[in-house]
Amino acid sequence: MKPIKMPKEHRETMLDHIQEYFELERGESIGRLAADSLLDFFVNELGPAVYNQALSDCRTLTMQRMQGLEEDIYALEWKASRK
Template identity: 90%
Template sequence: MKPIKLPKEQREAMLDHIQSYFELERGESIGRLAADSLLDFFMNELGPAVYNQALNDCRTLTAQRMQGLEEDIYALEWRVSRK
């Protein structure tokens, strides 16, 4: 499985958020390199679990939609009268 890559703009925004979090919540300043290392760590450790959960959510949603589609198809059937 290939690693999860973020677009540059999104990655930069995440790094800004990490640095802000440390400043506001912990009263610590961390540099860009430290924030980048932390982001890589969490992407590698948490990324696959979050990705898999998103796939599970997608499967559930797809199953629900397919059930609704199946009901719609049955509703289109013509009733055949027996004489």
């Protein structure tokens, strides 16, 4: 899997959130470099699992919609054969 790249503004916002989290939830201050390293770690460790779950959810939704479409087509065929 190729590395995940995010827009600079998004990354900066995420770094702000990480620093805020540490301050509010843990009572610790971490620097920008530490927040950046932590973000890279979580993106690399969790990114593939989150991505794969999103693909699985997409696959399930697509199959459900295709099933509904197939039922609609059968209904149209049935209507056309009754005329």
